[in-house]
Amino acid sequence: MKNVIEVKKITKKYGEFKALDNLQFNVEEGEIVGLLGPNGSGKSTSINCMLSLLKFDKGSIKIFDKEMTPESYETKSKIGVIFQDVAVFEELKVYENIDYFCGLYIKDKHVREEYVEEAIKLVGLNEFKNHLPKQLSGGLLRRLNIACGIAHKPSLIFLDEPTVAVDPQSRNNILEGIKKLNKSGATIIYTTHYMEEVEQLCDRILIIDKGKIIANGTKEELKGIIDIAEKVTVEFEELEKDYIDKIKKQRNVLDIDSKNNTFKISYKKGKNNLVNLINFLSDEKIKYNKIYSELPTLNDVFLELTGKELRD
Ligand SMILES: Nc1ncnc2c1ncn2[C@@H]1O[C@H](COP(=O)(O)OP(=O)(O)O)[C@@H](O)[C@H]1O
Ligand SMILES: [Mg+2]
Structure with missing residues (x-):
């Protein structure tokens, strides 16, 4: 299997505090990898480093076999990111929001129309296409956030705690949607502090604590080490x-x-x-x-x- 992500000995400091400490792991093509760790363990920091949104002090990161830099536009166009904090335009309707984000990558109007419809269907927002974000419940808003991040059909998708504070129905919709994206070929990195989710969803689990990967394996392998x-x-x-x-x-x-x-x-x-x-x-x-x-x-x-x- 091909490596899609190679993180090598990353250290990220805030002053003297090491938010990431010699972090190292690979992600292979087609995997759903769960990054499981408590709040403050370094999940979001590692995503931001992988995306080159944050500078780090030591180490290197390759995505699709290329060194990742802030200027890696070609690589970035193949990546979808769903950040921990919902980021959508309050003044745009559901459809318009997804169309906007998709339009950053997909210029052909007809293709985009098709992609936006598919994204809406995937997250189950058909009935809410013409709603404004403020008219959506927390769970539906998270689903909109996801649709905005994946509509352009990226082959690598990062989701940072996408189910925090959502209702069970939205949670199931989100987990099922991620499985479908993976089945259609996307590699997935999924961060969470909910162990049930990684057990249900992920092929492989990285356990992170204090900026270090302390275990790496399938759920069966991890349970076998204790x-x-x-x-x-x-x-x-x-x-x-x-x-x-x-x-x-x-x-x-x-x-x-x-x-x-x-x-x-x-x-x-x-x-x-x-x-x-x-x-x-x-x-x-x-x-x-x-x-x-x-x-x-x-x-x-x-x-x-x-x-x-x-x-x-
Ligand atoms: N801008 C920052 N300045 C100082 N410390 C930070 C900053 N961002 C994050 N941290 C610290 O780095 C650690 C890891 O944070 P984060 O990656 O957000 O954790 P997680 O996403 O796992 O909850 C935490 O202890 C957090 O307080
Ligand atoms: Mg976080």
């Missing part, structure tokens, strides 16, 4: 403190978290953890209402790598 391999939740009828010590001594148990009558037991890799626990509970005649096993989440990965929660 000690926790399985989490079992048990909801007891009533809590008896000495259950905890007994369960802690069981094979493969790493840790137990208890809240009210619910225990969350983390296990390291091993066979039959759930079965062993059920057998133990039945031997001890301990009653429970519910018991179920789950795989670790990306939050568990983040927690184990950094010692803190991904969620804010």
Whole structure:
């Protein structure tokens, strides 16, 4: 596979503070890559560096095999960007906004008409073509912002936290739209601090913290690098403190978290953890209402790598 983006050892400082610290990764053609990290971890800064909107102190960035510079107009015409903050013209209607942004790249009027219609359809704004941005809900406004960024059919698309504070319907529309863009050939970089989104959407995930890539792989690979391999939740009828010590001594148990009558037991890799626990509970005649096993989440990965929660 061809590399579409090559980021090599980028350091970006604000004064003495390193917003990006030796950042390095590649993105291959056709991938949806998720850049997952908490607020302030450097997601937007890295996008701005990749687009050459921001100067950096060290390192190099290639896009489509060419060094990226502020003058890389040819490269930029193949890129679509959806910034974290919505940027549309308040005085232009939905259709006119998309037509304006598309017109920066597509000069042929008939082709543009077709592209604008396709973008409107993709984000589901058909009924709102003649609305002004201020007449749209937050979710619809985000969808307009996306349509403006992708109408010219770019082959590389950056989306910076496009689902923050949107309703579930718009969120689904946005995630489905991104999958469709990818199916039609676009490479996607998607930043978010929502782990569920990268799990649902991305082929590969880069976890970023304090300006550094701390993990890089598929969700299965990332979950494979941590000690926790399985989490079992048990909801007891009533809590008896000495259950905890007994369960802690069981094979493969790493840790137990208890809240009210619910225990969350983390296990390291091993066979039959759930079965062993059920057998133990039945031997001890301990009653429970519910018991179920789950795989670790990306939050568990983040927690184990950094010692803190991904969620804010
Ligand atoms: N113009 C700036 N001046 C100083 N610090 C900045 C500036 N822009 C961003 N930062 C800092 O750089 C870090 C990374 O910011 P950012 O890339 O916006 O994070 P994210 O997008 O992951 O939330 C944060 O600590 C932020 O406060
Ligand atoms: Mg940001």
